[in-house]
Amino acid sequence: MSAVPVRADGDGRTTVSLAELLALRARVGRVRPLPLDSRAARAGQQASRLYGRGMDYAESRVYQPGDDVRRLDWRLTARSGELHTKLFQEEREGRLLILLDTHASMHFGTRVRFKSVQAARAAALAGWYAVRAGERVGAMAFGNGQHLIKPRGGARGAVTLCGALADWGAGAASRGNDEPLSDALARAGRLHGASRVLLISDGLSCDEAARARLREVARHARVAVLVVADALERELPPPGRYPFEHAGERREVSLEGMRQRSEFQHALGAGQARLVALAQSLGLRWRSIDTAADPLAAVTALLGARPAR
Structure with missing residues (x-):
């Protein structure tokens, strides 16, 4: 197996820690793998x-x-x-393609870690889980960069994925790269060979055209959606003053009244609400996790076989 490229590691909170992504292999190794597809002849x-x-x-x-x-x-x-x-x-041989959202909105978090870091952890777990079951794994980044790693099998495939996730996470969040989800799905649709697709996003890039594109992708592959959200996007924030920092500017938002808090939560959570509604309307598997959660259960639930009816 080729050596992992040496790079400055992230802190695991605001930037991706390559060491943590590699260590997740041990966690997946303790999970009893579910069959990947009820029609599969054998694992993978x-x-x-x-x-x-x-x-x-x-x-x-x-x-x-x-x-x-x-x-x-x-x-x-x-x-x-x-x-x-x-x-x-x-x-x-089964092939899992991970579509990873790298928009600037992912570089945000008020609990434990940024959404971008949580998304990378979930993607790494999915990679280790897939190759353990005999699948090849690849990934495509959209938003703050358009990157692609072709599906590879075995531990080498998962290590390659982890290295790419660390590289993509090391890029500074920037404005101006606002690739809508529909465009990313169109690029994914031009790729051939993926039997399954896992979309990991906060949903803020979800646009009207994404419905038709996602439906088209789902015609050729089994699609699952993992929504990554911050606690403030999922629940009504308690009263108080909230400091925010973006592009070097620090501001403070006062949220005291119920209406203020409700409007704030609705605005922040609009993206995840759109993506969840889209997944539900198309009958796709989906899960939602916050930045403090352990993503392993959500990942295994999305990648495991559907229960027989």
């Missing part, structure tokens, strides 16, 4: 039924016009007196 393998060029025999059925005559099941045909075609099952 996505099964698709094809005619002809496959690897393993699946079953035979009555011949239909257009079937490859080279795949006729002559034994069953002789027994039944009716033409039957063999169906084969081709097995493909």
